[in-house]
Amino acid sequence: MNAEPLKAGFVAVVGRPNVGKSSLINALLGQKIAIVSAKPQTTRRNQLGILTDPGVQIVFVDTPGLHEPRNPLGAYMMDSAGRALADADAVLWIVDVSVAPTGGDRHAVTRVLEAAPRAPKVLALNKSDKLKPAQVLTHTAAYRAMLPDAAWMLVSATRGDNLAEIRAMLVAALPESPALLYPEDEVTQTHLRDLAGELIREAALHALEQEVPHGIAVDVIDYDESQPDEVRISAEVIVERDTHKAIVIGKGGTMLQRIGTQARREIEDLLGAHVYLDLHVKVEPGWRDNARQVRRLGYRPEE
Numbered sequence: 001m002n003a004e005p006l007k008a009g010f011v012a013v014v015g016r017p018n019v020g021k022s023s024l025i026n027a028l029l030g031q032k033i034a035i036v037s038a039k040p041q042t043t044r045r046n047q048l049g050i051l052t053d054p055g056v057q058i059v060f061v062d063t064p065g066l067h068e069p070r071n072p073l074g075a076y077m078m079d080s081a082g083r084a085l086a087d088a089d090a091v092l093w094i095v096d097v098s099v100a101p102t103g104g105d106r107h108a109v110t111r112v113l114e115a116a117p118r119a120p121k122v123l124a125l126n127k128s129d130k131l132k133p134a135q136v137l138t139h140t141a142a143y144r145a146m147l148p149d150a151a152w153m154l155v156s157a158t159r160g161d162n163l164a165e166i167r168a169m170l171v172a173a174l175p176e177s178p179a180l181l182y183p184e185d186e187v188t189q190t191h192l193r194d195l196a197g198e199l200i201r202e203a204a205l206h207a208l209e210q211e212v213p214h215g216i217a218v219d220v221i222d223y224d225e226s227q228p229d230e231v232r233i234s235a236e237v238i239v240e241r242d243t244h245k246a247i248v249i250g251k252g253g254t255m256l257q258r259i260g261t262q263a264r265r266e267i268e269d270l271l272g273a274h275v276y277l278d279l280h281v282k283v284e285p286g287w288r289d290n291a292r293q294v295r296r297l298g299y300r301p302e303e
């Protein structure tokens, strides 16, 4: 008999854009469930990453980076992060410890304390691999002072440093639970069709420069698993302007081909199956400013 009670709960993973929230969740799970890019505001909707071990289930809720919204898409993103915080049993606040705190971090911590006043907090000082030795003490102290009651740890999502330690802190912060919250073999609740759409958007984020990536959405039009040895996916890459359409297609279609090849490889890794991917580019002028279009593209609170 195992005398230890079961611990299980939701951990809202929050912080400023680009600090490594999605990377750290993928690293803790040992599996890629969330897309990652060097561009801020990569994550647009909440996504679960479920880690189950004997006696423990940590349900990570990846969230969009905390920022001041400038359009209906941003408002949806901040609403998502707020809901994750309100529902959280514990909060994992992630910062980029390689740089000193800014107004953005103060804003983020205020949001965390307002939306989840009672949930225990753990502070992950991420990107410690980039931290200069002379800044270890000052940066660590500056971030710790912003959330003095939180357990804390220097980590690196990309190098895999101190993952077991931060995990143990999260388990300590979780409540006891009479049962697991999700089946033990479940890693996420996101449908494969939606994950495929995210991987296409990730490939586009990686391939494109400047302002284009922020205005991209992906609409999976068809996801056909009826063939035994091939998944056939048809998707539209939505952009905000004609000029962006030309950039995404590229000279002679080379850019779209590059995005498609990269996305297809990633989706094949995810599905463990051969994938046929058909991509088209469509202009929806200024879609991020139009609440109805934002909802139509799937950015709406889950029922």
Ligand SMILES: Nc1nc2c(ncn2[C@@H]2O[C@H](COP(=O)(O)OP(=O)(O)OP(=O)(O)O)[C@@H](O)[C@H]2O)c(=O)[nH]1
Binding pocket: 016, 017, 018, 019, 020, 021, 022, 023, 024, 035, 036, 037, 038, 039, 040, 041, 042, 043, 044, 063, 064, 065, 066, 126, 127, 128, 129, 130, 155, 156, 157, 158, 159
């Ligand atoms: N050097 C270093 N880079 C990291 C680390 N963790 C993440 N990154 C990089 O930081 C960038 C942002 O990572 P994401 O995981 O997308 O960050 P995020 O916080 O989820 O970003 P948003 O979804 O935009 O809010 C990517 O280029 C990552 O490769 C780390 O520990 N060290």
Ligand SMILES: [Mg+2]
Binding pocket: 021, 022, 023, 034, 035, 036, 042, 043, 062, 063, 064, 065
């Ligand atoms: Mg993210």
